Amino acid sequence: MKHFVKISLLFKRIFYITIIILFFTSSILIPSDESIALSKTKGENLFIEHCAGCHVNGGNIVRRGKTLKISALKRNGLDDPEKIAKVARLGTGIMSGYEESLTKGDDQLIANWIWEQAQKAWIQG
Ligand code: HEC
Numbered sequence: 001m002k003h004f005v006k007i008s009l010l011f012k013r014i015f016y017i018t019i020i021i022l023f024f025t026s027s028i029l030i031p032s033d034e035s036i037a038l039s040k041t042k043g044e045n046l047f048i049e050h051c052a053g054c055h056v057n058g059g060n061i062v063r064r065g066k067t068l069k070i071s072a073l074k075r076n077g078l079d080d081p082e083k084i085a086k087v088a089r090l091g092t093g094i095m096s097g098y099e100e101s102l103t104k105g106d107d108q109l110i111a112n113w114i115w116e117q118a119q120k121a122w123i124q125g
Contacts, residue, residue, distance in 0.1 A: 043113025046106050050098050051088070051114075058114070058122035062094070070118040085111035 047055075054061050058068040066072060073079045078087065085107040091097035099107075 041113075043109040043111075043116075046102070046110045047113055050101060051110065054095075058117055066093070066095075068114050068118055069122065073118055081108070081111040081115040084114050 055068050060067045066076065068084075070079070073084070078084055087095070087097075088102065088107040088110050089097050089099040102110075
């Protein structure tokens with residue numbers, strides 16, 4: 001009988017701990033407004049992670065004529081998100097590709113974001 005009480009107490013504890021864990025993980029797993037906003041700017045986050053080092057604000061710290069601004073993209077025949085995505089994956093000229101560090105679809109997310117920014121002249125908001 002004593003044993004039984006101990007074991008049932010143990011189960012009770014496990015039960016409460018499980019509830020607590022579920023409570024905390026659900027607040028992570030169920031998307032809040034904030035995380036939906038984050039997924040909207042996934043392209044931006046990827047850009048910051050992989051591209052901004054050289055292309056800060058859509059510029060180019062290595063080659064001045066090869067920026068991500070609309071005029072340069074047009075001049076260089078890259079005025080299309082598909083083509084920008086290809087550059088993200090495979091690189092161009094002296095820029096190496098980032099295929100290995102990008103997950104499938106990331107190239108497109110980055111390219112769409114760049115294209116959007118180019119059309120807004122890289123002015124935030
Ligand atoms: C280490 C520096 C560096 C990083 C990081 C980098 N680039 Fe570049 N990027 C360059 C250079 C240099 C060029 C010009 C290459 C050439 O033509 O020789 C370039 C050119 C480009 C162009 C062509 C622009 C034009 O006007 O012709 C695009 C598009 C581009 N990069 C996109 C990206 C994207 C997307 C990423 C991130 C996935 C990225 N770059 C990361 C250095 C970088």
